Amino acid sequence: xxxVEKLLLNEIINLAVLAGExxxxxxxxxxxxxxxxxxxxxxxxxxxVESFVIPTGVxxxxxxxxxxxxxxxxxxxxxxxxxxxxxxxxxxxxRLVDNRIDYPDALAVLKRIAxxxxxxxxxxxxxxxxxxxxxTAVLYNAGSYEMxxxxxxxxxxxxIAHIVSRLHxxxxxxxxxxxxVAALTGVLLAGVIPQLGRDAVIIGGIMPLVPGIAITNAxxxxxxxxxxxxxxxxxxxxxxxxxxxxxxxxxxxxHAW
Amino acid sequence: xxxxxxxxxxxxxxxxxxxxIPTSLLGYAGTVGGAAWLVTALTREFGGSxxxxxxxxxxxIGVAAEALARxxxxxxxxxxxxxxxxxxxxxxxxxxxLYMVEGRYIDGVSMFMRTVLTAGAIAFGIFISSTIYRLxxxxxxxxxxxxxxxx
Numbered sequence: 001x002x003x004v005e006k007l008l009l010n011e012i013i014n015l016a017v018l019a020g021e022x023x024x025x026x027x028x029x030x031x032x033x034x035x036x037x038x039x040x041x042x043x044x045x046x047x048x049v050e051s052f053v054i055p056t057g058v059x060x061x062x063x064x065x066x067x068x069x070x071x072x073x074x075x076x077x078x079x080x081x082x083x084x085x086x087x088x089x090x091x092x093x094x095r096l097v098d099n100r101i102d103y104p105d106a107l108a109v110l111k112r113i114a115x116x117x118x119x120x121x122x123x124x125x126x127x128x129x130x131x132x133x134x135x136t137a138v139l140y141n142a143g144s145y146e147m148x149x150x151x152x153x154x155x156x157x158x159x160i161a162h163i164v165s166r167l168h169x170x171x172x173x174x175x176x177x178x179x180x181v182a183a184l185t186g187v188l189l190a191g192v193i194p195q196l197g198r199d200a201v202i203i204g205g206i207m208p209l210v211p212g213i214a215i216t217n218a219x220x221x222x223x224x225x226x227x228x229x230x231x232x233x234x235x236x237x238x239x240x241x242x243x244x245x246x247x248x249x250x251x252x253x254x255h256a257w
Numbered sequence: 258x259x260x261x262x263x264x265x266x267x268x269x270x271x272x273x274x275x276x277x278i279p280t281s282l283l284g285y286a287g288t289v290g291g292a293a294w295l296v297t298a299l300t301r302e303f304g305g306s307x308x309x310x311x312x313x314x315x316x317x318i319g320v321a322a323e324a325l326a327r328x329x330x331x332x333x334x335x336x337x338x339x340x341x342x343x344x345x346x347x348x349x350x351x352x353x354x355l356y357m358v359e360g361r362y363i364d365g366v367s368m369f370m371r372t373v374l375t376a377g378a379i380a381f382g383i384f385i386s387s388t389i390y391r392l393x394x395x396x397x398x399x400x401x402x403x404x405x406x407x408x
Contacts, residue, residue: 028334081276081277083276087332131271132268135268139264139343140348207268215341
């Protein structure tokens with residue numbers, strides 16, 4: 001621990017708050033963000049660490065033996081989902097706590113994690129989305145026509161997501177549009193091919209829109225006692241579902257009329 | 258049945274890709290999803306209700322995810338998110354919308370309640386099994402520490 005103790009409070013807080021920001025941006029649970037920041041700051045030699053995290057921001061206070069303390073906050077705006085980055089930051093914090101990596105290396109690694117493009121590019125994720133759609137159709141006892149159509153619907157939904165996310169649009173726009181596109185694909189294909197079941201196609205199309213992260217994090221936040229984050233994430237999940245449902249309902253209502 | 262288990266496995270893997278979980282863990286995520294669907298289907302087969310079956314399936318998800326997380330030293334979320342996708346009541350949710358559009362409000366509300374209760378069963382299944390698993394692990398580690406102290 002000898003080289004570590006010379007670190008300034010500002011350096012400690014830079015590393016810890018960057019780690020928290022990366023975690024929160026990519027969809028980690030609240031308690032994981034709080035604990036990781038505390039672990040990292042302690043491992044760097046801080047004596048007293050307090051952290052507070054809500055889904056839209058990170059607060060961190062770090063103190064040394066003389067009682068000097070530094071507080072910082074980061075506002076987290078555009079949140080994405082990237083569990084790969086969460087795993088990597090988790091691994092980094094474990095290594096730092098076990099003294100298997102020193103401060104400059106940790107900062108460099110963390111900056112690389114925050115910057116690098118990880119995960120899959122557009123092509124594979126469109127195909128993955130299509131697979132989610134077609135396997136949903138299989139689980140709902142659909143035939144091979146519906147499987148292909150559901151693959152198409154879900155893949156188009158994912159492509160729409162790619163376009164909308166580039167526009168950095170308003171929240172819930174993409175879910176609403178996705179619901180509309182899935183329903184539109186089902187209705188149109190069923191109009192062209194009479195023996196096609198419309199329902200399985202639409203169910204498959206809306207399946208990639210299920211707010212998996214929001215639901216899981218809401219449960220785990222409530223479990224950990226972070227009621228504020230748990231409630232707001234539960235509301236996020238509920239609003240997302242309502243947006244998808246309204247998209248589908250509008251198309252179905254138009255079709256029925 | 259066999260085809261559907263494969264479908265559930267592939268669905269979990271594909272949802273994992275959508276949420277960018279690490280590539281080396283995709284197989285584990287798919288296994289959790291397939292196992293959860295199998296438990297749900299078997300509970301239905303032996304006469305359990307829809308809610309009961311989903312509760313049993315999500316208990317399987319919680320236990321499997323916590324065990325894998327502890328074993329592989331990775332966040333449990335990675336296994337939970339793809340795992341519960343085959344159980345999501347998408348069909349019920351869609352039928353609710355359909356009834357509402359057709360003006361069959363009574364049927365729609367009853368289907369909506371079924372959707373919400375199923376979703377609640379899944380959420381609380383994961384909640385309860387994770388909590389109990391952690392309590393169990395804590396109990397074992399504390400007992401080990403107690404015995405080590407006595408010796």
